[in-house]
Amino acid sequence: MKILVCVKRVLDPQVKARVKADGSGVDLANAKMTMNPFCENALEEALRMREAGIVEEIIVASVGGGKTEETLRHGLAMGADRAIQVVTEDSLEPLAIAKVLKQVAEQEGVGLVICGKQAIDDDSNQTTQMLSALLGWSQATFASEIKIEGEQATVTREVDAGLETIQVKMPAVMSADLRLNEPRYVKLPDVMKAKRKPMDKIELDSLGLDTANRLTTLNVEEPEGRAAGVIVNSVGELVEKLRNEAKVI
């Protein structure tokens, strides 16, 4: 089976986003960028499936301009077999991304797609579900455990009330949650090897899809900050303040 892992280049999760003064968005100039953490979980799961003999080939794909290639190279260094960059300088919404990925999945004839459950920049949590809908495949989101058994997969999902286990027919589209696995560290020889792995580039315009944005961002601003607090010196003082000052206990 071939597997498609979709990844996104995002602001490093350790870096605090700074809003541009003109309210047009978040300032990413010279910011440290990485592969979205959930996408690393998705790719790690694919690597483990290949190691278990369930998957023969792992294709890692991303939609974006210029430096998207760096993120795909990281995926190749983690162990993906080849990469596809759908090239555009536009910032596409999840629906458009799902349309693009649908074409990639169909052209490549993959039997499974895994994405991260959420990108930590726009926090949309949509692409997996949308891709699954457009392909008409079964859907398993927020996976913390995946077992592929021939034409079926058993997936444990992290839901608000705890854990839910479902069985889905293959082919399927799944999204990775944090507890699915711990992504491996990339070693230097892997980085060198990744430079020689195949990277296909497809111009977005050549796909002939309607990828127009449906939402217009009118303004981006920082939320109101919290007023500075105080350091208390003892548990007694804390309890006194919670009772008499904040009046919350």
Place this chain on the structure above:
Amino acid sequence: MSNLVIVEHDNNEVAAATLHAVTAAQQIGGDIDLLIAGENCAAVAEAAAGIAGVNKVKVADNPAFGHHLAENLASLIVEQASDYTHILASATTYGKNIMPRAAALLDVAQISDIVEVKSDDTFVRPIYAGNALATVQSADAIKVITVRTIKFEAAAAEGGSASVEQIGGGADAGLSSWVSQALSDNDQVDLTSAKIVVSGGRGMQSGDNFSMLHSVADKLGAAVGASRAAVDSGFVPNELQVGQTGKVIAPDLYIAVGISGAIQHLAGMKESKVIVAINNDSEAPIFQVADYGLVADLFEAVPELDAAL
């Protein structure tokens, strides 16, 4: 304008989160209908008909909807969609699972996790773990929306007198099936609606040590939460995680114990009215959002707090 709110439920009760989505629909304006898809869910329909401000409750009672599988529910929503300008659900794992699938089938965008309704086509939503707020305007004929519950008051659960209509349609797509669930202990206070939350992080060192927090929580009538680090370490189950990709809560009092305060954790609790941080590292970022900080060894401070309450 006409709103359809997707009711989250367990075939017995309406989830509290749905009441907040109803309020968002009220702010958009126009009629509000509810859609209940379930199996043997008459009790849910009866309760939903009493929610204030609701016009009609549509009920699809069918074994295909018993376990709320995304493929089956999304198709039903699409069948109903042509009557509505706005389709809303709460931004819980229930809504997040179903709504983008329905949106894609309708070929419209989803507006995730709205925190404010500016007008019938313009909404505010947090991005970058809540470090920025984006105001977005939708050009789609049908707006599919998920609602961040903490930013909208709950609609009154009683006082309404909506009509109840049984609808047909919907079928089992045959793509997935439910196997089992492992749900949290019902005896504990619900994390998302608790007035007070006591949360533990990596500093707790073990799952057993969370018993200290449970003891404090019991005295305060509080729920227990956790940081991602505590969940990843296996101290507590995933449903206790507070943060960017876990639960987003805003209790009156949030007590963070042994939590350093990573951006991702702050995203889930910084809207709390009063924040207390107990941590032995005075440089921990959690102190920057805390109203009351106590720099102390939690293994001494928490038992002392317990005794003082």
